[in-house]
Amino acid sequence: VLFSGTPSRNDARQGYLGDCYFIASVTSIADQTPAAIQNMFLDNGDGTFTVRFFGPTATDYVTVNRQLPALANGSLAYAGLGLSVSSGSTSLWVALAEKAYAQWNETGQSGRDGTNTYAGIEGGWMSNVNRQVLGYASVSYTHLT
Numbered sequence: 001v002l003f004s005g006t007p008s009r010n011d012a013r014q015g016y017l018g019d020c021y022f023i024a025s026v027t028s029i030a031d032q033t034p035a036a037i038q039n040m041f042l043d044n045g046d047g048t049f050t051v052r053f054f055g056p057t058a059t060d061y062v063t064v065n066r067q068l069p070a071l072a073n074g075s076l077a078y079a080g081l082g083l084s085v086s087s088g089s090t091s092l093w094v095a096l097a098e099k100a101y102a103q104w105n106e107t108g109q110s111g112r113d114g115t116n117t118y119a120g121i122e123g124g125w126m127s128n129v130n131r132q133v134l135g136y137a138s139v140s141y142t143h144l145t
Contacts, residue, residue: 002049004091006030007037011091015069015081018122019098023079025129026097036134041093051100054135055109062100066092069118078118101129 004011007030014023030037042050050063069077070085079095098121106116111128113120130138 001088001091002041002043002093002096003038004089006034007091007093008034011080011094013076013079013081013083013094015076015078017078017098017118019078019101019118019124021124021126022098022101022121022129023094025126026094026133028126029130029133033134037093037097040133041096049096049100051097051104053101053104053109053132055107055132056111058109059135060104060107060109062104064096064099064103066096068092068095068099 009027009031011030012023012027014020026037040052044050044063048063048065050061053060053062068080068085071077074085075082076085076090076095079098080090080092083090101110102118102121103116104110105112105120106114108114110132112124127138
């Protein structure tokens with residue numbers, strides 16, 4: 001299922017991928033403005049989803065299927081770690097957004113390495129994801145003590 005209720009940070013489970021900035025960003029957006037997350041997805045009705053991202057000059061759409069990285073026991077390996085891939089109660093929006101972000105990276109619009117790989121989205125900044133999901137500027141602040 002795409003959403004199991006209203007999207008929130010409770011849907012987050014970072015897996016074996018160094019993209020905590022991405023997971024933290026989309027789930028914090030979900031807590032503040034769930035409609036922003038719901039509106040970035042279009043269920044195509046054929047097992048695929050179109051996911052919207054805002055690039056620096058244009059809005060982009062990426063279509064992904066439900067085939068997600070899984071461990072040998074059938075649980076998700078990246079976003080949604082430990083949840084069953086095949087369970088009808090598993091909320092897949094975070095894992096599908098993560099997959100779409102990795103795929104969108106190939107367009108060159110994300111400002112990353114331009115590969116269509118999960119490794120290509122390791123390490124980053126929440127402010128970039130906030131802008132790419134919400135469509136308006138976001139700023140990172142560093143607090144030094």
